Amino acid sequence: xxxxxxxxxxxxxxxxxxxASAAVYVFYAVNxxxxxxxxxxxxxxxxxxxxxxxxxxxxxxxxxxxPVWRLGRAQAWMRGHxxxxxxxxxxxxxxxxFHFGGTLTKVLMWLLIITVASGxxxxxxxxxxxxxxxxxxxxxxxxxxxxxxRTLLREEADKDVEALCGSLGLSKGAQxxxxxxxxxxxxxxxxxxxxxxxxxAVAAATEILLLSEEESAPLRRFYLNEMRPxxxxxKQRGSRLANAxxxxxxxxxxxxxxxxxxxxxxxxxxxxCDEARQLSRQELLHHWLHGWLLLHIPLSLAxxxxxxxxxxxxxxYSS
Amino acid sequence: xxxxxxxxxxxxxxxxxxxxxxxxxxxxxxWLRLLLPLLALTWIAWRTFAKDSRVYSSGxxxxxxxxxxxxxxxxxxxQAGVFSAKATDSACLxxxxxxxxxxxxxxxxxxxxxxxxxxxxxxxxxxANQTCAECHSDLRTNGGLPKYVAHISxxxxxxxxxxxxREGQRDPQTIKLNHAIHLKPIRRGPNGPLVQMExxxxxxxxxxxxxxxxxxxxxxxxxxxxxxxxxLRAIKAETLAAHSPxxxxxxxxxxxFATACASCHLLAFDKRFDEGVPHDKPEVVHAFLLKNFQExxxxxxxDVRVVRDPKRDLTGKPIPPEVRILTPAQWVTERTxxxxxLLWRKTCNQCHxxxxxxxxxxxxxxxxxxxxxxxLPQVAPSNVTTKWMPHAKFDHDAHRGFTCISCHExxxxxxxxxxxxxxxxxxxxxCHAPGPDHAESRCFECHTYHDWxxxxxxTPKFTLPSLRTGGR
Numbered sequence: 001x002x003x004x005x006x007x008x009x010x011x012x013x014x015x016x017x018x019x020a021s022a023a024v025y026v027f028y029a030v031n032x033x034x035x036x037x038x039x040x041x042x043x044x045x046x047x048x049x050x051x052x053x054x055x056x057x058x059x060x061x062x063x064x065x066x067p068v069w070r071l072g073r074a075q076a077w078m079r080g081h082x083x084x085x086x087x088x089x090x091x092x093x094x095x096x097x098f099h100f101g102g103t104l105t106k107v108l109m110w111l112l113i114i115t116v117a118s119g120x121x122x123x124x125x126x127x128x129x130x131x132x133x134x135x136x137x138x139x140x141x142x143x144x145x146x147x148x149x150r151t152l153l154r155e156e157a158d159k160d161v162e163a164l165c166g167s168l169g170l171s172k173g174a175q176x177x178x179x180x181x182x183x184x185x186x187x188x189x190x191x192x193x194x195x196x197x198x199x200x201a202v203a204a205a206t207e208i209l210l211l212s213e214e215e216s217a218p219l220r221r222f223y224l225n226e227m228r229p230x231x232x233x234x235k236q237r238g239s240r241l242a243n244a245x246x247x248x249x250x251x252x253x254x255x256x257x258x259x260x261x262x263x264x265x266x267x268x269x270x271x272x273c274d275e276a277r278q279l280s281r282q283e284l285l286h287h288w289l290h291g292w293l294l295l296h297i298p299l300s301l302a303x304x305x306x307x308x309x310x311x312x313x314x315x316x317y318s319s
Numbered sequence: 320x321x322x323x324x325x326x327x328x329x330x331x332x333x334x335x336x337x338x339x340x341x342x343x344x345x346x347x348x349x350w351l352r353l354l355l356p357l358l359a360l361t362w363i364a365w366r367t368f369a370k371d372s373r374v375y376s377s378g379x380x381x382x383x384x385x386x387x388x389x390x391x392x393x394x395x396x397x398q399a400g401v402f403s404a405k406a407t408d409s410a411c412l413x414x415x416x417x418x419x420x421x422x423x424x425x426x427x428x429x430x431x432x433x434x435x436x437x438x439x440x441x442x443x444x445x446x447a448n449q450t451c452a453e454c455h456s457d458l459r460t461n462g463g464l465p466k467y468v469a470h471i472s473x474x475x476x477x478x479x480x481x482x483x484x485r486e487g488q489r490d491p492q493t494i495k496l497n498h499a500i501h502l503k504p505i506r507r508g509p510n511g512p513l514v515q516m517e518x519x520x521x522x523x524x525x526x527x528x529x530x531x532x533x534x535x536x537x538x539x540x541x542x543x544x545x546x547x548x549x550x551l552r553a554i555k556a557e558t559l560a561a562h563s564p565x566x567x568x569x570x571x572x573x574x575x576f577a578t579a580c581a582s583c584h585l586l587a588f589d590k591r592f593d594e595g596v597p598h599d600k601p602e603v604v605h606a607f608l609l610k611n612f613q614e615x616x617x618x619x620x621x622d623v624r625v626v627r628d629p630k631r632d633l634t635g636k637p638i639p640p641e642v643r644i645l646t647p648a649q650w651v652t653e654r655t656x657x658x659x660x661l662l663w664r665k666t667c668n669q670c671h672x673x674x675x676x677x678x679x680x681x682x683x684x685x686x687x688x689x690x691x692x693x694x695l696p697q698v699a700p701s702n703v704t705t706k707w708m709p710h711a712k713f714d715h716d717a718h719r720g721f722t723c724i725s726c727h728e729x730x731x732x733x734x735x736x737x738x739x740x741x742x743x744x745x746x747x748x749x750c751h752a753p754g755p756d757h758a759e760s761r762c763f764e765c766h767t768y769h770d771w772x773x774x775x776x777x778t779p780k781f782t783l784p785s786l787r788t789g790g791r
Contacts, residue, residue, distance in 0.1 A: 033449035034435035038377065102376035102437065104363075141329075143344075144337045152332050268322050294347055298355035305356045309363055313375040317395055317404055 003127050007079060014083040018090055021046065025094040036097030038105075039318035043095055050091030051307055054112075057085035058304050061297065082123060089116045104310055111303040118296040129289045137282045139275050146279050154231040157272045160265050161223045165216035168224065210261055218257040219266075226250070227269065234280045241273050242280070381436060381443035390785075394436075406431070413780070418773040423460040426453065433768070444763060448473045451762040474751060474760045480744050483707045489737040491552060493672040493699040498733040498740065507583050518723035518730070521579035524715055526567030535581030543599045547573070550701035568716035573703040586666055588658035591615060596662060601673075601695040608658050612651040623650050656692055663696050672699040707741045711765040 028042045029035065037043050060081040063069060071077075092112055100106045133140060141149050158170040211219070230241040240246035251270045255263055334340075366374040372391040380388050387393050394406035411417065411430040419427070432453075433446035456477070458469040471477040482488070501521075504513045520532045531539075551573060576584075576598045586595030592611060596604045616622060625643045645653065663673055673696040724731060726742040733740055751760040 031449070033432065033447040033453070035438070035447070037435070099378060099438070101378045103374045105377060139324075142333055142337055144340065144342050145333050148334060148337075149332055271322050290344065294344075294351055297348065298351040301352060302355045302359040306359050306363070310375070314377065316402055317372075317375060317391075317406075318377070 003123065007083075010079045010083045014087050017087055021049075021091060021094055029097065036094070038095050038097070038101070038314065043097065046091050046095035047311070050088045050095055051311065053084040053088040053091065054300075054304055054307060057081045057088065058300055082119070085119055086116060089113065104306065104313075108303065108306055108310055111299055111306065115296060115299045115303055118292050118299070122292040122296060125288055125292065129285050133282065133285050133289075137278045137285065139278045140282055141279065143282070143286045146283055150231065150234070150276060150279055153272050153276055154228065157223070157227065157231060157269055160268050160272075161219065164210045164262055164265050165220045165223075166213075168220065170228070211259065215259055216262075218254060219262065222250070222254055223269070227273065230273065231276055234276055242277060244274070244277065247273050247277070376437055378437035379439050381434075381438070382440050383443050384436065385440065406436070412777075414777060416775045416777060418770045418775075420768050420770060421460075423462055424454060425459050425461060428453070445761065446763050446768070448761050451766075451768070473753075473762070474744075474748060475753065478744060481708055481741060483704075483739050483741050484743055488739060490704065490739050492702045492704065492736060494701050494703070495670050495672070495736050497735075498730040498738075500734075502731055508585075518727070521574045522571045522723070524568040524570060525572045531578040533580065533582040534578045537594070538577035538581040538598055541577070541597060541599075543597070544603055545600055550703055552702050552704045566716065569712070569714045570706060571715060573701075573705060580670075584666075584669070586662070588662055588666075589654060596658075601663070601698065604662065605655070605659065605692075605695055608655045609651060612654045612658075613647075616647045616650050620647070623647060625650070625653075652692060659693065659695075667698070671701075673697065674699065707739075708765075712767065713765065 024042065025036070025046070028040075032040065038047055057080070060077050063071065063074070063077050067074065089112055092109070096105065096109065100109045158168070162168050162170060210216075226239065226241060229236065230239045234242065240250055247270070251266055251273075255266055258266065363374070366372075371389075372395075373389065376391070379385075392404075394410040395404040396407070396410055397404040408417075408430045411434075417430060428450070433450040434443045436443065452472045455469075455471045458465040458467065458471075468477070468479045471479070479485075501516050502518075504515050506512070507514050516533075523529075574580075581598070586598060588596050588608060589612075592615075596607055623645045625645055627639055627641050627643075667673060676694060676697060718726070726746050727740050729738065729742075730740050748760075750758045751764065752758075753760055
């Protein structure tokens with residue numbers, strides 16, 4: 001959710017609540033003989049309000065699980081989660097008089113601080129990363145399918161290279177697999193292409209090879225040593241194909257070593273590399289965009305659970 | 320022909336059941352959502368089964384109660400059938416009494432109103448000003464008007480000037496002392512050296528054992544017939560006793576002649592004797608004089624022939640014959656009378672207030688050599704004030720880093736005994752003020768709430784092993 005002008009009403013309402021709470025707290029703190037305490041009437045009121053905001057923020061998860069519930073718009077829930085969740089921190093600090101107290105309350109305070117901080121971090125990321133994703137990853141796919149798409153890209157590349165260089169023992173040879181990968185490489189009419197080198201064209205029974213062994217050597221070497229490892233393990237460091245400029249230079253150099261007849265395939269391979277690189281970028285951005293939730297959600301669940309226990313036990317010992 | 324991408328082709332490569340497949344991210348999210356709350360519950364359950372309620376404590380205990388850190392049930396008594404286990408006053412009073420402040424007070428506060436626990440290792444007796452101000456900001460009593468200033472909120476807000484310094488107040492002591500002279504360079508004896516006295520040459524707390532600079536062993540070891548207590552001003556019984564024992568370094572002891580004055584103020588009475596008279600009641604001094612003169616004339620019978628001393632032809636007195644022959648008894652009477660006139664009118668009178676038995680001042684100088692002794696005078700009790708602020712406690716030792724004059728600067732210019740040299744409240748407020756850059760200024764720093772003279776003893780209930788194991 002973007003933090004924009006549409007959030008103004010929530011932001012203003014939150015600021016008003018915060019200002020009113022702060023005013024009440026200052027008056028209460030100044031007039032409390034032994035300082036502000038969570039067990040006092042006003043301290044309890046802050047605690048109840050802060051905990052209620054936490055519970056409301058936590059209910060967003062439940063609301064998402066049952067999207068057919070007609071309990072307000074999802075957008076309103078999200079805004080409430082964001083602003084009321086944020087407000088819960090100062091309210092709980094007012095509740096405890098800025099003291100972290102004993103063991104359980106210390107744990108609760110730190111859980112709350114980390115939960116709110118991770119939430120703010122996530123909100124900032126959600127405001128920024130999607131724009132970055134749109135700009136950097138035009139070929140964005142579904143995150144869960146990245147591995148699958150990457151496999152298809154590799155199979156497509158295998159097929160393209162074997163079409164030029166002969167069997168490398170890589171391609172599965174299934175045309176439907178190539179189609180499922182996107183079918184990007186149009187099945188060129190291989191028969192119309194002639195070899196340009198002096199060597200005789202080597203043709204297998206079912207395919208026409210474009211390049212001789214000697215002509216295809218640079219491509220084979222490049223593909224087996226650099227491109228295929230990159231497609232298989234894109235996160236491995238050191239590959240120049242992971243960098244757009246270096247990859248472009250690599251393919252430009254390769255073009256000078258290969259006959260013009262192979263240049264169209266080289267463009268396809270370069271395109272596959274670009275897409276693989278974008279998928280890596282998408283993966284990285286996705287981790288930033290959603291990784292904080294691995295901290296935020298479990299901590300908030302533990303926070304609400306321990307908060308409820310704290311409320312009951314604190315009332316027992318101080319009421 | 321280059322690679323082409325159409326929406327259809329892009330869609331074809333997506334497995335439409337992808338959301339049903341578990342991904343590492345989904346798995347991590349699921350397990351963490353399960354594990355963390357479970358971990359929290361396990362922790363709470365573990366502490367519950369271990370019967371350790373400290374986990375619910377709202378903070379560490381005060382320094383005085385730190386030993387009870389594991390003993391929640393000592394204060395948080397749970398009564399049968401009730402969920403609440405609030406710490407009540409009875410729990411506090413089972414270990415130590417908290418006597419009432421004043422019999423005439425209107426409000427009776429709960430212990431926890433002033434002594435809040437679970438706020439860390441702090442001094443639990445350090446009550447906030449507001450708790451005192453609950454009553455003293457608008458003081459009311461059960462019977463009649465309050466005797467004290469009715470609107471005091473703090474040292475800075477409403478606290479009056481110290482009673483001893485208010486308009487018309489004087490030091491009631493009868494000892495005549497000029498502080499200004501004693502604090503200037505002063506000659507020790509007629510031909511002695513110039514000395515610069517320090518405040519500590521005369522004023523010290525009881526526990527200080529350093530050598531006195533101007534003491535005289537003879538007087539220090541002497542046992543006078545007067546009692547020291549008889550010379551002190553009685554402290555009003557309404558003063559609240561301090562809870563903590565006194566160290567003997569808090570207040571200055573009354574100045575003693577033997578330790579502070581004797582080496583300069585010689586109690587000489589006759590040129591025939593080197594030693595002075597005892598620092599004691601007139602009856603003792605009189606007996607001393609008679610005894611000494613009788614012994615002297617017995618040892619020097621020729622001295623009954625008295626030759627007039629031209630140096631003693633004092634203006635206003637008839638000039639006696641050139642030579643007189645006296646009986647030993649006459650000689651003793653005359654010398655004793657001379658010595659007593661010197662003592663009662665000058666030496667003793669320099670510091671003490673002497674009166675006749677009927678309370679009137681001493682008569683004029685006799686016109687001729689006395690044949691009979693004058694009646695002995697009475698020395699007014701010194702009436703020394705040992706505690707200038709009976710409703711507050713003050714510790715000189717805590718202020719030992721400061722020179723005496725930095726607070727008692729009035730002493731430098733004081734010439735009258737009646738001057739009260741107690742520093743004013745403004746001097747205290749210089750350092751004792753709110754805020755981290757100042758010394759403590761809360762009420763408890765000087766005042767005591769509980770009247771410990773009315774404390775009731777309690778029966779001990781703890782044993783060392785139970786405290787070590789947390790009662791389990």
